[in-house]
Amino acid sequence: MSDRTDEELIALVLEGDTNVFEVLVKRYELLLFNYIRRMVGSASDAEDLFQETFIRVYTHLDRFRMTARFRPWVYKIATNICKDHLRYRSRHQHVSLEAEIGSHDRPETLLDRLEAPTPNPSEVASATETAELLEAAIGRLPAKHRAVFLMAKYEGMPYDEIARTLGIPVGTVKSRMNKAVQFLLAELREATT
Secondary structure: OOOOOHHHHHHHHHOOOHHHHHHHHHHHHHHHHHHHHHHHOOHHHHHHHHHHHHHHHHHOHHHOOOOOOHHHHHHHHHHHHHHHHHHHHHHOOOOOOOOEOOOOOOOOEHHHHHHOOOOOHHHHHHOOHHHHHHHHHHHHOOHHHHHHHHHHHOOOOOHHHHHHHHOOOHHHHHHHHHHHHHHHHHHHHHHHO
């Protein structure tokens, strides 16, 4: 089954072979989870949102146009779920003990810091300040710019695929990408001066 295209797998699921759906989930598990984690900034929230994404995919599979590609469709669903989550979170502020506060190379949560009163010197030395600053700056990007930036830079999606995924013109993708990069550069300059 792993040699079949996403669209072929969907056709099999729609024909009644629901076990094939697991192949789709496994195929997107790492990439889509990482995209969602970067969008919302929390691994524990990303787990829930990844599951929610594939629940929606499964329940709305009959709406998938077989002439379209699956990847942009699933990323659009994930992006919309992330935007809803971010809107909810902005109205209901809380600090999760599982929120990541470490660098991209060495993820760490507030709970980890509470459990270990003194940080390991080798872990502190290996954490890069620039990666932490960039990760924090990405978290401050508006959701529409963050989605474009993450899809392009972390997921390696070409602009035309991002445009199809988000339902916007390629020019808008380029504009949002430019604004995201300019914002991130300004944030990094400000933090290092």
